[in-house]
Amino acid sequence: MHYRADVFEIQHFPNGTRLLTAAQADAQSTCVMVMYAVGSRYEDAATGGISHFAEHLFFKGTERRPTARHIATEIDGIGAEFNAFTGKEYTGYYVKCAKEHVPIAIDVLGDMLLHSLFDPEEIEREKGVIVEEMNMYIDTPTSYLPSVYDKLCYGDTALGRDIIGTPETVRAATRETFMNHLGRWYVPSRTVIGLGGAVTDEARSALEGLFGSLPAAESPDPEPWTPQAHPRVHIHHKESDSFHIRIGGDGLPLLHPDRYVASVLAAVLGGGMSSRLFTEVRERRGLAYYIGAQHGQYVEAGSLFSQAGVDLKRADEAVTTIVAELRRIATERVPDEELTKARNMLKGRLVLGLEDPRSITSFGLRGTILEGEPREIPEILAGFDAVTAEDVGRLAATLLAPEKLRLAAIGPFEDEARFEALLS
Numbered sequence: 001m002h003y004r005a006d007v008f009e010i011q012h013f014p015n016g017t018r019l020l021t022a023a024q025a026d027a028q029s030t031c032v033m034v035m036y037a038v039g040s041r042y043e044d045a046a047t048g049g050i051s052h053f054a055e056h057l058f059f060k061g062t063e064r065r066p067t068a069r070h071i072a073t074e075i076d077g078i079g080a081e082f083n084a085f086t087g088k089e090y091t092g093y094y095v096k097c098a099k100e101h102v103p104i105a106i107d108v109l110g111d112m113l114l115h116s117l118f119d120p121e122e123i124e125r126e127k128g129v130i131v132e133e134m135n136m137y138i139d140t141p142t143s144y145l146p147s148v149y150d151k152l153c154y155g156d157t158a159l160g161r162d163i164i165g166t167p168e169t170v171r172a173a174t175r176e177t178f179m180n181h182l183g184r185w186y187v188p189s190r191t192v193i194g195l196g197g198a199v200t201d202e203a204r205s206a207l208e209g210l211f212g213s214l215p216a217a218e219s220p221d222p223e224p225w226t227p228q229a230h231p232r233v234h235i236h237h238k239e240s241d242s243f244h245i246r247i248g249g250d251g252l253p254l255l256h257p258d259r260y261v262a263s264v265l266a267a268v269l270g271g272g273m274s275s276r277l278f279t280e281v282r283e284r285r286g287l288a289y290y291i292g293a294q295h296g297q298y299v300e301a302g303s304l305f306s307q308a309g310v311d312l313k314r315a316d317e318a319v320t321t322i323v324a325e326l327r328r329i330a331t332e333r334v335p336d337e338e339l340t341k342a343r344n345m346l347k348g349r350l351v352l353g354l355e356d357p358r359s360i361t362s363f364g365l366r367g368t369i370l371e372g373e374p375r376e377i378p379e380i381l382a383g384f385d386a387v388t389a390e391d392v393g394r395l396a397a398t399l400l401a402p403e404k405l406r407l408a409a410i411g412p413f414e415d416e417a418r419f420e421a422l423l424s
Helices: 050-057 068-076 099-115 120-138 141-154 167-172 175-185 201-211 259-270 276-284 312-331 336-353 357-371 377-385 389-399 416-423
Strands: 009-012 018-023 029-036 081-086 091-098 191-197 233-237 242-248 288-297 302-311 406-411
Touching (some): 018 357, 029 357, 050 091, 050 175, 068 099, 091 357, 120 167, 120 175, 141 233, 191 201, 259 288, 259 302, 259 336, 259 377, 336 377
Antiparallel strands (some): 009 018, 029 191
16 A cells, blocks of 8 residues: 655744645645644633633634624635534634635635634623533433543543533633633644645645734643543443443553554454454344444543443443453454454555545644644554554553453443443
8 A cells, every 4th residue: 555655744934833735636625724732631620611612602703704604604605614623632623615715715714713703792692502512412422421431531630521611611701711711822833724635825825924924922831641540430320221331441642652553453353343342242242233442542641442332231241241352352362364454444444534635634733733743644554564463462461451441331320330340
């Protein structure tokens, strides 16, 4: 599998802003994306959810486009995709459009991010919207389970708290709260702009004119994350006909040299319909509707886990079956054929996932924000190819040691000791 090694180019503006480009030959569309090195990881308990709340307000109006409708009408008028996202370690805003409409996309996106009003009346109105979004999120087990698991793993820290915040922190936010947050974190040194797909010099110049002219500003680093002692099991009680579980162990921080090993390990366990967990838990035993595994990473921490939606009446069997598979991969050598399949699956999904201008732009920006520079595709493919069966066994024995396993769940059970016993 061959992929050119110079997909990404980075230009540094004098004020500290960076511009990443990922040109794609013959592309008929362009993604313009702005990503900031800030997310809920950068918040304290009193301002939890402010990054996500701010994301909403950037769409609510500027001096030139005073309402959300003005902004949306202009974007709809060019048939563009328009959205934003907030994570724990970054926040992004983008427009993807036909290449001839890039000047409009840049103008609208730049106006939003540099001249939003943050009108106090709009802030008060949006509080109700976000609290309802929070309720919907909590009512959806597949969406809320990652938060329950992060809280179990990382406790009452910025990594353990919900991205969306709490009703109390959302309702307490004022315009001053947002201005302090943006002044502290939305600065050139934490800003990376992306252009993917059809890339022109005119677009580069327009972005430099908007973002490169901002005054440079210092921005502190967040408080270092400190691991906390945590229980092995946490169940969010919810009356339901289903039981959603995450069972996992330790993981690796983002830049750990074994990160490719962890990806292959997760792929063998639960990466696709021929994986060990899917085959044993769903196909052979009929214990789950969905099941998979992945290695979740932050800059400072990580966890290797399996997630499944299981039959209530056979919940104990589902847990013990998953635990048995986690133990087996730590004690039995992965056959060469299975290892090759896992490596090829990861490589194929990576390449397929980066064909779209939005995907390749987001990928490059995340790498730049979190790692300092984007990883080129050939480096990642080579990293997967270098993983051996011995590597997988060694890492599995470390991360999935019996005493390190933990379980987070959403469902109608309350006896956490019952499930802790099953982990052992």
